[in-house]
Amino acid sequence: MVLMQLHHRSNKKEVDTLEEDVDFIKTEFVMMKSALMDVVEKRSQMAASRSLSTWFRLLFGLAHNVEDCLMEFYLHLEKPSRAACSKQLLLPRGTIAKRMRSLRNQIKQVNTSSDHYNSAISSSGAQSQLNTGPTVVASRNVPLIGREKEKSDLIQLIYQEGEQHRVMSVYGMVGIGKTTLVRSVYESQEISTLFKQRAWVTISHPFNHHDILASLPRELDAQSYSLFGSGTQSSRRCLIILDDILYIEEWNLIQPHLPEDTSTHIIVITREASVAKHCSTTDKNIYKLEYLEDNEALELFKNKVFMGSSDIDLNDDMTIQAKLITNECDGHPLAITTIAGFLARKPKTTMEWKKLNDDLSAGSRSNPNLETISRALAPSYDDLPYHLKLCLLYICVFPKGHNIRRKRLVRRWVIEDYASNTHNMSAEQVGERYFQEFINRSIIRPLETVTHNAGSIDYCQVHSLIHDIIASKSKEENHGIVLGHSSNNQDTIRHLSIISKGKMGKDMLESSDLSHVRSVTVFGEWTSDFNLGTMRLLRVLDLEGTFGLKDHDLKKIGNLLLLKYLSLRGCVDIYHLPNGLGKLWDLQMLDVSGTSIIKLPKAVTKLKKLLYLRAGNVPNDDDTSSSKLKMSRYLSKWLQKETGDGELPQGSAKIVQLGTTSLNNEKKSDKYHKYKVLLPTFMFGRDMHGVETPDGISELDVLHTLGVVNVASRKAILDEIEKLTKLHKLGLTGINKKNSQGVLCAIAKLTLLRSLSLRAEGKPGLHGCLDHDISLLKNLHSLKLYGNLVILPTWITQLQHLVKLKLQSTQLELAFSMEVLGKLPHLAILQLWKDSFQGEEIIYHFQQGLFPSLVMLELSDQDGLKSFRFMNGALPRLQSLYVENCIHVDNNGFSGMSFLPSLKEVMLNGDYNNKFMDNLRAQLTQNQNQPVLKWAWA
Template sequence: MKKNEIISLVSDEDVHQFRVISLWGMGGIGKTTLVRDIYQSEVLSGTFEERACVTVMRPFNCDELLKSLTMQFRDKVATTDITRYLGGKRYLLVLDDVLSTSEWDAIIKHLPKATTGCIIVTTREENIAKHCSEDERSMYNLKNLNHDDALTLLTKKVFKETIDLEKQYPELVEQAEMILRKCNGLPLAIVTIGGFLANQPKKALEWRKLNEHISAELETNPELETIRSVLMRSYDGLPYHLKSCFLYMPIFPEDQRVGRGRLVRRWTAEGYSREVRGKSMEEIADGYFMELLSRSMLLPSQGSIHSIKGIDYCQVHDLMREIGISKSMEENLVFILEKGCSSNSQATMRHLTISNSWVGDQNEFESTVDLSRVRSITCFGKWRPFFISERITLLRVLDLENTGDLADHHLKHIWNLLHLRYLSLRGCEDIYHLPESLGNLRELQTLDVRGTRINKLPKSIVNLQKLNNLCAGMKTMNEGISYEEFEGEGGVTSYKSCTWPLSLFNNSRLGRCAHGEYGLSSHDACTPISCLLIPATAMRLDMYGVLVPRGMRKLKGLRTLGIVNIARRGKDILQDIKGLTWLRKLGVTGVNKENGQELNSAIVGMRRLESLSVRSEGDPGLSGCLDGDYSLSGRSICTETWSNCQNGSKGSRIW
């Protein structure tokens, strides 16, 4: 338990030095409650000659804060004498809610360090905690409560005692679970909502009303005002550029993990970042991501074992998301098209989210949404052809990841979206083909077609001079590298071959297509055979990667490229890749003895490369394909390591 651990650290008389202990975490996590419990602990009552506990008030006034400290000392002293007075004394000070490094710097210069004093600081930001405590062992990140502890806290607050809810009130269990999901382990939210429910009838209907109208309750219910005010302080403390990034989050559904790369690339496409002093726009946007994590505005979600950056996915606390939705609606940013919705701000809506709960028709869509001002469209449901029309002229982001019922012929209007910077068809398994008109999208920065059936990219892709990220690779169901793994950051990964699942060609959907159930032409019905099976068989291709045209070296801005099939025309392709000197992440498949040395040669010159995924086809895997010593981003990789990796385990990492 952190409380006992910190008390032990604070009261350790064997340590004769000044120390600062920092506690950080999102608003409402319980920092203030914890430090006050520690401060009032009987264990510490006789340990220090002087003690004081203050909350840093806003607007910040250092003189007023120091005056509040000195008023709590046994011998009242002037604020100008605080350094001399505490010198040589064993003292404990608690500074609750420090919001900036400048506040800390202003305070600490008045406090003596050549002493056995101890200061406990609470803050919402990790970087402030690090600034205050130079020793990371004196930093504590307060986490959300686990489910069992959260349920115990809720029932204790509602029923004034710990009870077995499932036995005594089984009809409340479902609604209690919904409340806990929304609170997501945040003690302040659990205590406040529990206190409100304590005065309500213990009926499932009453609890359901709260769950269904939590947004309105947060804004209008005085008993829940504490939650809103605490969470709003976190939002209000954001600089302008981070507010824009945070208000983007309501685009994504409740409880959904959002990929780091997806978010950063979308922010970049929206113009939320710009190149600064040699740092790319994506690097700046990635810094924004990490800063929002540091401020606990985003919650980390571990997503990939292949990540060296540690965090591939994030979520927004449900109640914090409600704040985001409220502020986003005020500023007419995000509109969520869902069941039962209506819009009063069509003209100024910038971001359209289409929920999977919306089942309206074209007339309802056009009467609700004005597409002429929309900058981004994100679809989480099934595709309708009228979602994209000629009326869309300003669209920068089109995110159709995992959209259902999307076929090639639905994309005809997309190739005319001249301002498009981000296009994702990821996970759309009925997409087989990209036309030459793709080359019209001259502003495109990110093209993500992972998890589709595309095995060949059009020649016109070399015209996309602003392309930074090209992510491709068909979805496989058996062993070997998966397209999801290419999302992870860093390291070098080698994989053995895998075969395309026959189940693809036994899919009953193909039979239904032929009979016109999906309104497809005979050409569409034959697509799986003509676009996948026949070409791949004839060319003896590994059906995981994609073929790229000659001339890829023209795409000088590429940072991410994969998964490229080099089994055919491997030397020509690798000569093009060799010219992509800004590559940070590369994935190739179809590696064999004939092209292995060319791959080695291409890699040697890639001084900026951070991540490499390599995949072979058939036996003997990569054995003998990558012989020789070479350096990759400061890491030396030898022949033996590659061989052992392939002769031993699949998916091994090379560092």
């Protein structure tokens, strides 16, 4: 028995006791997790009970302590042991045994008290059931500020196909103004004229559909009783509003009793995107209400502060303070209205508004009006299921206002086991679904200004006031803290974020107990005072974008035996990974992209659980100038060390400019030959977007993502890649005519591959490299090609499931290539970057029948682009057109924009003259969808 071997110096009684303790707390840990899920679902019912909240926090903390102790115990069972050479890496076995016994006693105490608290929760829940039935709200005039366009849109939606029975849905987050908007429409002259009978019913909770069915006919009129459940057709047009349907089940109980004749229209108001979709079934009948734009937010603020007048001219100082307030509210009408209502009763001075701003920016909730906002928005958190609450709490590791990269967040959820595999979805797919759920609920919002990946959300932010709420919840439950934005008064820190704040940050670190920390995220500058060695339980070390981090700071990384996630992404001063990395057997995510690492160490091959391995250039950073700058810095530092000064030897400056051009050996001096031997080999004749991998990379047989690998670095690499049969995403560079057939043969054996990136630098590029007659993956969803391709490979027509295609520097022939690509039936996202096509003048002519599924079209840095021509019937599903730095487009470069039936937005980035913009606006005005034009320029 393992425990007997482990404790050979202990007597049998002690071993049996430890074994009993382990079995007991393992079983109880499973039970505690289930109990936590049950309690969290009822948390809103017991929010007013201080004792119940305290009990929950104790249970929550105890569950974490049990998990920590089990993880440390399992480290002792490893064979061979990673800590054999250093006992300091592990907590002593005797200490663990004592903790086990203590935890067992604590669990027994919790179990003793659980019956009492479960009864209290049930009683609290029963009391909440005493609420009355649905409240029928009488019509009343509600002023609508800042929503004039939304009102017009909704009225137009109701008028469409006016004689056809339809269910429309309006959804958005709590307090966004759904009810106010719909009521304004409901009471408008147009709607009251169109519908002779109208009913507005607000759904109360707990839900009672019998009361609702009884109230609806009375709201219409007594003669309409026969409409409900009888199938009788009505001759009078009828509009029914169902406000605040929370669940699909509620709709399913009501819907069979609603009239279905063509004269009846129904509008469902809900917080949930899933409910809206279920009720309305078609996208055109679903309307999502977003936050107010800046101007509308300021208009609403002034209207409420000055009691109905928004025409007040504020002085410059008051305007600044007003905008700061509305910015803090993030365009949320309820928050703006509450704060403005408070200020309406105060002196209207700059100092008074500044005082409130200071409270807002500090996250202060001492002001009762700010507490009112928190309570009003609390359902955004309280109504979430348990798994989403955990994910939302975890977002607090990112400071307020921080731009969060989607993949970074989702993969951290996966590593923390907040998103797990299901029978038909991977853990990452589940995490992506959670992310979309938060978008649908308007808890997080996409940032278009930093989105480079058309068709998906690259970055997001948490609504400012929602961040305040979840930060408060996180502190309350000892979940996490951001040092640098707030002081630390927590007993236990499990998720730690550090914002460099000089001595204040140093003092906070020194005074904090970091022994229970599970994740560390650093923003800004690395501090040498930060000691990772005290964090035995650390699972996530996220240093993405941290500057000042050096190789020696990672020297003891191998001591973090439980580490699962390590990101050094963008840390440009990291040149090598330590050999101690090989001790991190649990590591699942390693991201060193955007660093100065050009070769991965042999230690990487020991990481058998690795799922994601990213290296080379940061994805989407395709400007080689950044790589050249990195290389120049690398050379300068190395040569300065070797020669004693910062000057390069004669002829070596050519390397700094290099790209992929090999040096002429005849021009090298003897002194420089020394540098050729010592300098990294990839500087000679290879590109700078990938890394060299060590022998044995094929041993990482569970890899999901690998890139960017330089296949020109060694011959055996292709034989190893083809053995990585679980790869879903692969990025390769260094492709040439000698290795190209091997590249395609290796790729063809990766049957699970869904995303592929192929790159070759220099004039030869990919020309003649992808023409081999070989059966490639027919299930590929995403393909990126970088380099001088000239002619599309014939096998691209086999990619019938391709959804996304990106081209850069491919120098293709325009007309033929667009015809071939236009026949791909499922292509939804097309990104055409610099030098995608040949020619000094490029004219895109989109004809009917091509690109039937295209939703997003992105064109970037195309100097020769002159015009777009859209024929009638072309691109029937195109929703977004993104044009960046294509400043040579003719003044009348857009034609046929009115023919695009699904177009929703046109995004421009760059300098364009007034005549061009006027022409584009005129085109969009003629489009029946009234697409939005967004323009950003330097």
